[in-house]
């Protein structure tokens with residue numbers, strides 16, 4: 001399996017604290033061991049504190065690209081939060097984009113305070129569908145909570161990403177990246193999260 | 206992340222720009238590394254700290270950037286290679302030493318990496334640190350990608366030794382905080398023994414002869430940069446437009462020119478040595494085109510310096526049109542990104558370009574405008590600062606004299622916004638809250654009757670507020686200092702500091718006790734746990750009304766993210782749906798509308814509060830705040 005396009009542009013987006021950066025880093029590591037040239041740009045500043053965050057991955061067989069994807073050039077969107085998915089499509093989407101979506105909303109503080117409203121989830125999903133060529137979805141946060149900790153949501157999403165077969169990534173690659181580079185992380189729970197994600201992801205029609 | 210110390214030449218690994226710089230330093234045989242953390246520079250020394258023992262290095266988090274540079278310089282004076290890293294604001298702190306160090310010169314290679322934060326994404330300011338290289342006649346390198354970040358660092362050590370001058374590397378967020386392929390070279394085996402030649406003292410005084418020597422060294426640097434492989438040209442021999450760029454601008458311009466299909470019309474000169482500039486190379490490329498565009502981040506540094514070279518040679522070069530920040534073709538604030546780079550080239554070249562079908566773009570933007578709520582930055586769920594600011598708000602209201610809260614740099618800077626209930630009223634440099642309080646604390650002599658409060662974090666206190674506190678006691682300033690002691694340099698990634706009992710490399714260290722220091726400086730000191738809201742408000746009010754010199758209140762509670770790391774959860778928290786009166790309660794939704802911890806949710810259909818179990822960290826503070834006692838906390 002090869003990348004469908006060169007460079008192939010992936011955005012992993014969500015809210016600060018969702019493990020966005022780690023997910024994109026693991027993904028990058030899984031691809032670099034296969035010989036790809038990877039650039040990852042991270043838009044976090046003070047992002048541990050609830051802001052919108054994105055990682056941009058540029059995957060190429062030959063060149064190093066800049067760490068920011070240009071407007072309208074996202075090929076694959078991994079959205080860890082619904083409105084964040086839509087926010088990214090607004091700037092980076094195009095009619096060919098494939099979206100993988102975590103359905104669990106995280107309310108911004110101004111929504112918690114009641115100053116603004118969080119839109120109806122069904123409306124957000126409908127818009128994401130309208131703006132994507134294909135949408136795959138799951139409630140990764142719920143799966144992670146079942147495993148015991150919401151921090152596994154990002155790994156659940158990586159499992160789902162593996163299942164939808166857009167990128168040349170394998171479970172074996174995931175396992176070796178965790179073992180080699182994140183020895184402090186518990187392998188079993190990570191594998192469980194990865195497998196669960198593979199299982200539950202579904203195409204939205 | 207131990208790929209940083211793999212000794213496998215030729216192997217390609219994925220490294221963050223900051224890690225690539227760290228690897229470059231290791232390949233250059235660095236021995237002493239020091240920094241004060243600050244984004245986007247923190248991972249340089251953070252990475253080296255993790256491998257210090259294996260690699261036989263001394264790595265430290267110094268209390269501030271000036272001390273850090275002095276520590277690294279000492280290694281150089283004794284013949285070892287030293288590395289120092291900081292963010293742009295840090296260089297302001299270190300500059301007093303730097304602008305003497307240039308005159309004395311150095312011995313072992315000494316490299317100072319400054320990571321600028323264009324757009325001030327995680328900074329209080331937007332600042333271009335390159336001006337310091339010009340100010341001090343010091344060589345300056347700017348990496349454009351990861352591999353270069355590594356190679357330039359090694360090169361910087363070499364020319365530092367060749368010239369006897371510290372060398373600056375200026376990185377930016379999109380290099381430091383991005384990751385990409387880096388091919389490893391060999392790690393050297395060196396066991397050089399340090400020694401200081403006492404018969405060769407290092408002094409900047411008297412200034413004139415040393416200034417002369419500096420200029421001689423600088424002239425040698427000019428020759429070195431002419432042949433540098435870090436200066437690359439890509440494009441036709443005689444382009445219609447010549448782009449001069451450096452740092453992050455390189456890859457954006459390459460991609461923009463391809464997107465515009467203008468490879469035969471636009472040339473790009475990427476400069477890695479931006480001070481001194483390679484004059485001949487610059488002149489030669491100015492000659493090739495009549496239109497020149499500058500792409501760089503923050504100030505028009507390259508732009509103005511190239512224009513100086515042009516002015517010297519304009520008779521032979523003829524007329525040129527210059528485009529860039531000065532002409533308005535490139536924004537003069539904020540970051541470069543693919544769009545503004547593309548737009549600059551496109552508008553000068555008059556090429557039409559549509560990144561995606563326009564009807565799709567219109568629909569996408571419309572959907573966003575209609576549906577997407579803003580996501581304001583705020584304190585984490587369970588952050589002790591939220592309850593601290595809540596207590597400040599309540600205490601100031603009870604006090605009733607319109608107290609002034611003076612702040613500075615750290616997570617608690619967010620106190621200026623809604624997350625800290627807008628309590629903080631001034632925000633400048635590290636330690637400035639306490640310094641300003643020294644001044645405000647004298648204004649009662651002129652009739653100021655508002656109480657004065659300074660807030661300062663633990664790490665910031667050691668960095669810059671201690672002199673201010675000494676000043677306060679000495680000069681009899683009248684204010685209350687709140688030390689927000691969360692046991693971490695939280696904003697930059699939880700680096701240890703003198704109050705944590707741990708060094709950069711994880712070894713035990715003496716704890717420099719905040720309370721003891723403040724008492725030595727003559728202050729009355731109290732300590733509270735900000736999670737105990739009632740006690741905090743009471744103590745605050747009491748100290749506020751005490752009005753005799755400096756008083757200090759230490760608010761001691763670990764950062765929520767640290768607690769989460771150590772899986773220390775205090776309470777299981779739940780909203781009792783029967784007790785929560787929702788919209789009908791007189792509280793006016795105190796917990797969600799005012800306190801606003803992201804761990805809470807407002808269940809619209811039930812009209813009641815709820816805990817978001819994916820986010821709540823179990824601090825239990827909201828349980829104290831709910832007037833109906835509807836939020837229940839149960840000790841774990």
Ligand code: SF4
Pocket residue numbers: 586587588778802803804805816820821822823824825826827828
């Ligand atoms: S207990 Fe309340 S205040 Fe604390 S984190 Fe949970 S929701 Fe936020």
Ligand code: SF4
Pocket residue numbers: 048049583584585587588589590616691695696764765766767
């Ligand atoms: S990182 Fe720590 S100190 Fe900073 S906002 Fe989060 S909880 Fe508060």
